[in-house]
Amino acid sequence: MITLGSQKEVPPEFRRRTQLLVGLVCVIFLFLFGRLLYLQVIDGERYTYLSENNRIRLKKVPGTRGMVFDRRGQLMVDSRPSFDLLFVPEDTREPEQTLRRLARYLGRPEEELLKTFRDDKYRAPFDEIALGKDVDWRTVVTVESHQLDLPGVSLRTRPRRNYLESGMAAHLMGYLGEIGPRQLKTQKANGYTMGDEIGQAGLERRWEEFLRGQSGGQQVEVDALGRRVRVLHEVEDVPGSNVVLTLDRDVQHAAQEAMQGKDGAIVALDVRTGAVLAMVSAPAFDPNVFARGVTGEEWRGYMNDRAHPMNNRAIQGQYPPGSTFKIVLSVAALEEGAIQPDTHLGCAGSMAFGNRVFRDWKKEGHGSVDLHRGIVQSCDVYFYQVGNKLGVDKIAKWARALGLGEKTGIDLDDEKPGLIPDSEWKLRRFKQPWFPGETPSIAIGQGYVTVTPLQMATMMSAVANGGTVYKPWFVRRVESLDGTVVREYGPEQVRSLTFKEGTLDNVRTALADVVASPEGTGGAARSQVVKIAGKTGTAQVTEMKGATVKSENLAYLVRDHAWFVSYAPADNPEIAVAVIVEHGGHGGSAAAPLAKKVIETYLETKSDKPPDEKQPPANKQLARAPGDDRAD
Amino acid sequence: MPIDRRLISHFDWTLLALAFALVCLGALTIYSATYSVTEHRASGLAMKQFYWFLFGVSAMVVAATLDYHHIDNVAYPMYGLTLVLLTVVYFTGHSGGGSQRWIHLGFFTLQPSEVAKLTIVLALTKFLQYDEPPGGYSLRELWVPFLLVGPLAVLTLIQPDLGTAIILVVVFFSLILMGGLRVRSFLYLAAAGVAFMPIAYHFLKPYQRNRIWTFLNPDLDPLGAGYHVIQSKIAVGSGRLFGKGFLNGTQNRLDFLPAQHTDFIFAVFAEEWGFIGCLILLALYFALMIAGLRVVARAKDRIGALLAFGVVAIFFWQVVINVAMVTGLMPVVGIPLPLLSYGGSSMVTMMVAVGLLINVSMRRFTF
Numbered sequence: 001m002i003t004l005g006s007q008k009e010v011p012p013e014f015r016r017r018t019q020l021l022v023g024l025v026c027v028i029f030l031f032l033f034g035r036l037l038y039l040q041v042i043d044g045e046r047y048t049y050l051s052e053n054n055r056i057r058l059k060k061v062p063g064t065r066g067m068v069f070d071r072r073g074q075l076m077v078d079s080r081p082s083f084d085l086l087f088v089p090e091d092t093r094e095p096e097q098t099l100r101r102l103a104r105y106l107g108r109p110e111e112e113l114l115k116t117f118r119d120d121k122y123r124a125p126f127d128e129i130a131l132g133k134d135v136d137w138r139t140v141v142t143v144e145s146h147q148l149d150l151p152g153v154s155l156r157t158r159p160r161r162n163y164l165e166s167g168m169a170a171h172l173m174g175y176l177g178e179i180g181p182r183q184l185k186t187q188k189a190n191g192y193t194m195g196d197e198i199g200q201a202g203l204e205r206r207w208e209e210f211l212r213g214q215s216g217g218q219q220v221e222v223d224a225l226g227r228r229v230r231v232l233h234e235v236e237d238v239p240g241s242n243v244v245l246t247l248d249r250d251v252q253h254a255a256q257e258a259m260q261g262k263d264g265a266i267v268a269l270d271v272r273t274g275a276v277l278a279m280v281s282a283p284a285f286d287p288n289v290f291a292r293g294v295t296g297e298e299w300r301g302y303m304n305d306r307a308h309p310m311n312n313r314a315i316q317g318q319y320p321p322g323s324t325f326k327i328v329l330s331v332a333a334l335e336e337g338a339i340q341p342d343t344h345l346g347c348a349g350s351m352a353f354g355n356r357v358f359r360d361w362k363k364e365g366h367g368s369v370d371l372h373r374g375i376v377q378s379c380d381v382y383f384y385q386v387g388n389k390l391g392v393d394k395i396a397k398w399a400r401a402l403g404l405g406e407k408t409g410i411d412l413d414d415e416k417p418g419l420i421p422d423s424e425w426k427l428r429r430f431k432q433p434w435f436p437g438e439t440p441s442i443a444i445g446q447g448y449v450t451v452t453p454l455q456m457a458t459m460m461s462a463v464a465n466g467g468t469v470y471k472p473w474f475v476r477r478v479e480s481l482d483g484t485v486v487r488e489y490g491p492e493q494v495r496s497l498t499f500k501e502g503t504l505d506n507v508r509t510a511l512a513d514v515v516a517s518p519e520g521t522g523g524a525a526r527s528q529v530v531k532i533a534g535k536t537g538t539a540q541v542t543e544m545k546g547a548t549v550k551s552e553n554l555a556y557l558v559r560d561h562a563w564f565v566s567y568a569p570a571d572n573p574e575i576a577v578a579v580i581v582e583h584g585g586h587g588g589s590a591a592a593p594l595a596k597k598v599i600e601t602y603l604e605t606k607s608d609k610p611p612d613e614k615q616p617p618a619n620k621q622l623a624r625a626p627g628d629d630r631a632d
Numbered sequence: 633m634p635i636d637r638r639l640i641s642h643f644d645w646t647l648l649a650l651a652f653a654l655v656c657l658g659a660l661t662i663y664s665a666t667y668s669v670t671e672h673r674a675s676g677l678a679m680k681q682f683y684w685f686l687f688g689v690s691a692m693v694v695a696a697t698l699d700y701h702h703i704d705n706v707a708y709p710m711y712g713l714t715l716v717l718l719t720v721v722y723f724t725g726h727s728g729g730g731s732q733r734w735i736h737l738g739f740f741t742l743q744p745s746e747v748a749k750l751t752i753v754l755a756l757t758k759f760l761q762y763d764e765p766p767g768g769y770s771l772r773e774l775w776v777p778f779l780l781v782g783p784l785a786v787l788t789l790i791q792p793d794l795g796t797a798i799i800l801v802v803v804f805f806s807l808i809l810m811g812g813l814r815v816r817s818f819l820y821l822a823a824a825g826v827a828f829m830p831i832a833y834h835f836l837k838p839y840q841r842n843r844i845w846t847f848l849n850p851d852l853d854p855l856g857a858g859y860h861v862i863q864s865k866i867a868v869g870s871g872r873l874f875g876k877g878f879l880n881g882t883q884n885r886l887d888f889l890p891a892q893h894t895d896f897i898f899a900v901f902a903e904e905w906g907f908i909g910c911l912i913l914l915a916l917y918f919a920l921m922i923a924g925l926r927v928v929a930r931a932k933d934r935i936g937a938l939l940a941f942g943v944v945a946i947f948f949w950q951v952v953i954n955v956a957m958v959t960g961l962m963p964v965v966g967i968p969l970p971l972l973s974y975g976g977s978s979m980v981t982m983m984v985a986v987g988l989l990i991n992v993s994m995r996r997f998t999f
Contacts, residue, residue, distance in 0.1 A: 014937050017810060018929040021944075025921045028952055032914060035959050039869040040907040047869025051903075219862070 059220055062196065063213020064159040066240035068173070068203070070249040071277075071476060072605070077173060079159040083140050085132040089117065091152035102131075102150055105142050134160060134292050161197075161291035167284040169252050171312035172276075172412065172474060174202020175290035191215070200290075202312075203475070206411050207243055210478045210486065214238040241486050242479045246275035254601035255280045258594040263582040264561075265313035265453040267472075268598055271461035271567055271576045273491035274470020276410070278598060279454075281313040315408075315415040318450035319580055322537030322587065323378045323521075324565045325399075325445025327463060327507065329386055330375060332398035334503040338389040341506045344368045347381035354437045358384050361538075375510035376520045378536060380444050387443025392434050395442060396422035401497055402469065403458040404451050409471040409494065418455055421448040446540055457578035460565045463507060464533075464573035467497035511535055512570040515592075525566060525592035529600055533573075534566030536587035539580075559583040562590035568599045575602050644927070644993040650920045651971060651986045655685050655979075657901070657913060658972035664879050665893035665900045665974075677893060677974055684976040688983030695987030700939055700995065707751075707758035711780065714751040717744035718787040733791050743977035745788045745796040750981055750988075752800055753942030755780050756807045761935040764812030771817045774808060792837055795895075795967035799949055806945040811938060844963045860896075865960045868902040875906030893974040895966050898958045917951045927993045936992040943985045946970070 039047065068077035089095040099117055103110040116131055131153075132139065143155055161176050177200040179192050192198065196215070199205035216237030255266040259282040268278040285302055302310050311317065333339045349365035351358045360366065360380040366373065374382035387395065399405060405420030419425075421442065423434035441447035454472060462469045471492040478486040511533035514520040521536040539561040562584030567576040577595045584590030663678035721735055721744055734741040756777050765773065781804040789797040809818070833841065867881065881903035892900050902910050924944035931937035947970050954969045956962040968975055970982045 013812065014810075014931075014934070015929055018925050018941075021928075022922060022925050025918065025925070025948065029914060029918045029921075032952070032955050032959075033911065035956075035961055036868070036902070036907055036910045036914075039865060039959055040872050040902065040910070044869050044872035044907075047866045048872060050866045051870035 060217045061237045063237040064239040066211040066242045074249045080162045082134040082160040084156045086128040088152045163287045166286045170284040171281045174204040175287040210241040213240040250605045252278040258597045264580045267457040268577045269457045271464040276474040283309045285309045320539040321445035321451045322539035324537035341371045358440045372510045376513045383443045384440040393422045418451040453578045460576040464567040469494040521588045525596040531570035532568040533570040537563030562587040564591035564595045566595045642994040654971040661901045684979040688980045692983040692987035695984045696990040700991045707754040711755045746977040746981045757938040760811035768812040768814040795965040803945045864899045867899040871903040871906040940992045
């Protein structure tokens with residue numbers, strides 16, 4: 001036996017305390033017994049009744065999602081009530097009989113309903129089977145009026161997302177989908193449950209926390225036939241906040257209309273803020289299809305479509321900029337002092353460099369060309385030489401400064417950065433030095449250079465606004481239902497460039513003449529209403545996408561992409577528009593008229609209603625109201 | 633060390649029988665709770681729990697055999713180990729059900745917060761083993777116990793495991809009260825406790841706050857937190873006098889009960905066995921407490937009495953809080969019903985606890 005010095009006799013107080021404890025334990029256990037006696041014996045009948053066939057059902061009422069408005073308060077997305085047709089087989093003695101009756105009332109084939117019922121083997125008892133989602137009014141009325149003959153059949157209202165104009169800004173809006181198992185795991189803490197809808201892409205996804213409403217619900221006591229006896233508890237659902245975009249519905253509409261039947265993208269930005277006025281990617285998908293629940297077939301259809309309608313070409317399409325890149329070259333050359341505006345270079349229709357010959361698009365050549373003519377007539381040979389004087393690294397420096405080759409940072413998923421090559425990149429990527437013979441291609445926006453339409457619009461904005469690169473943004477504010485501003489967004493500068501005196505003036509004058517001058521390549525954008533400045537581009541499709549191109553499509557797929565980047569009004573720019581038409585051919589003819597239409601629509605809307613820029617004061621007052629207290 | 637024959641003759645068979653009876657009821661209820669309607673068989677959890685029980689029995693034998701005076705040497709190293717385990721959980725723990733409580737150890741997962749319950753008892757017993765000062769301990773003399781319980785409780789709380797953290801704290805206060813606390817110090821503590829409540833509330837997770845509010849007013853959230861309490865009350869109440877019978881609990885079968893084989897196992901039991909069954913189950917627990925308190929009263933020395941008391945406190949608080957929660961008398965906090973709820977760490981810890989009681993009991997006459 002070990003004996004430890006510390007051993008102490010049990011003090012007499014311990015006996016007393018233990019007796020006290022026995023008493024305490026007795027009292028508390030008596031209390032618990034009392035509680036059980038109350039629940040199980042005295043109140044037992046009531047609980048038995050409630051537990052039989054579990055008469056308590058939960059009816060979840062999803063909160064209505066917030067609406068989406070354009071910059072002038074025009075509705076773009078809302079939610080409308082819809083009805084789902086549900087069936088709980090446990091609530092009827094003869095489920096098949098009930099379904100046959102229902103089929104007869106609805107004039108639907110019996111087998112179809114019975115199949116849905118029989119196929120649902122893994123359902124937990126008392127779980128409902130969805131016989132139909134978003135059913136029509138006739139079904140609703142029929143089911144309501146025959147309720148007594150149809151035990152177990154019920155209707156559930158749920159708000160359904162409604163995109164007012166099918167496919168309008170689809171890629172920017174995104175779409176909704178039922179929450180997936182993996183999403184559910186991470187989102188459970190935020191109150192999502194099985195069957196909930198959640199934003200899966202675009203605005204719907206990024207602004208999910210504001211747009212989503214809070215689900216409400218009822219705890220309903222039902223009778224043996226599943227009919228509601230009374231509501232035990234109820235929680236009101238709360239609608240989500242509304243989102244006001246910087247987008248203009250009319251401009252967006254015009255851009256979409258212009259793009260009808262073509263593949264490509266249009267981006268329109270406010271050059272003063274970087275706010276997105278319109279963003280089109282064609283072909284588009286219809287978010288309404290997702291809102292009602294996309295079928296596997298439809299999804300596969302979208303995924304396998306060779307035109308990739310799910311891709312947002314405005315931010316994910318990486319195209320060679322073609323001649324539109326000459327704007328970057330011009331800025332770079334003037335800034336680096338590689339040329340002066342009046343430096344004349346000869347163009348004989350082609351230029352030999354090393355063992356290669358670089359052609360001009362105009363076989364006979366442009367003769368002696370200065371910067372102005374180089375831009376206006378888009379002389380390739382002139383820019384080959386400018387490119388050689390600059391070298392690839394200086395081109396890359398200015399291209400990047402103007403926002404190319406990096407993500408613009410717009411709040412959309414999976415934006416692509418494009419590519420602005422330089423010697424370091426070449427070494428890293430190919431373990432080879434940059435060859436001077438590769439520079440001329442770069443100088444006219446071919447070769448390794450790729451850009452996204454959004455980047456081109458951003459670059460154009462910077463040229464137009466005097467050198468400020470803005471992060472493109474499209475949500476102006478989030479408002480609660482009563483109009484209180486929940487969150488407000490504004491322009492964000494990525495960087496501000498300072499140029500030598502005259503650099504931008506020279507470039508801008510030339511860009512205006514691209515459209516205005518009879519010699520210019522962009523005459524198709526000439527407008528009666530406004531002076532537009534811009535640059536055409538024709539991007540050669542050098543690579544074939546995939547090797548399995550059917551011969552009848554070949555001609556189409558090797559056709560050049562048509563670019564037009566622009567801003568207007570030329571002397572006091574407000575809007576920048578970048579247009580690309582895939583395989584459209586020549587930029588001047590295929591893309592320029594589209595930009596003109598967008599710009600003209602923008603100016604019409606300005607005179608139409610006071611644009612949103614004039615509204616904020618009212619909202620700002622609202623937002624500032626609490627702060628007024630501490631004034632003086 | 634040869635086993636003294638007197639030890640065997642003084643072996644406390646009552647305690648052992650009570651514990652085994654509870655485990656049997658537990659296995660039965662876990663079987664029912666995890667019985668699948670569609671597949672007509674139970675999941676393997678009841679069997680798994682039985683293996684844990686076997687492991688627990690061996691741990692209990694060890695805990696009963698080694699002289700309990702060794703805790704003077706073991707208590708603080710064990711405290712250190714628990715602290716390390718809880719810290720490991722904090723950084724690398726395996727999460728389940730929204731909180732991070734487990735450590736993966738190959739073929740099983742360890743829940744260190746269960747071990748912490750015993751650790752607190754051992755550490756405090758060691759500290760309080762000496763005669764209390766006349767009139768009781770003052771708070772200033774108790775800074776070591778406070779320092780000991782603090783880190784364990786906080787680490788458990790942030791997992792988050794509010795239930796176990798509460799158990800740690802109430803067992804701690806039970807022990808210092810038993811060990812002898814000055815009346816004035818007790819009043820200070822009570823006052824501080826009341827003052828602390830709003831602060832503690834501030835640190836609760838949103839779902840924990842919800843539980844408190846829905847307890848005070850179930851209408852607030854009948855679909856979420858309130859739903860569990862309502863369904864649990866329906867399960868218990870619908871058991872009525874004789875229950876619905878084994879495997880016949882509809883609330884349980886239709887998955888209306890949350891955590892039906894762990895924290896809400898009492899609801900499953902009550903639904904199937906009724907008031908009579910509950911009476912028997914609670915009587916078993918009651919007998920276990922009284923037998924435990926008898927060990928306290930008869931213990932040979934202060935250290936044995938405190939150890940036995942600590943074990944009784946663990947059992948008492950877990951049973952009372954769990955049953956009160958399931959029957960809607962208290963907000964929902966995750967506390968298992970000792971020896972009944974599914975869970976390996978809990979099972980082994982509780983078996984060791986019973987072993988310690990037996991240990992103190994059979995050494996009461998040895999000198």
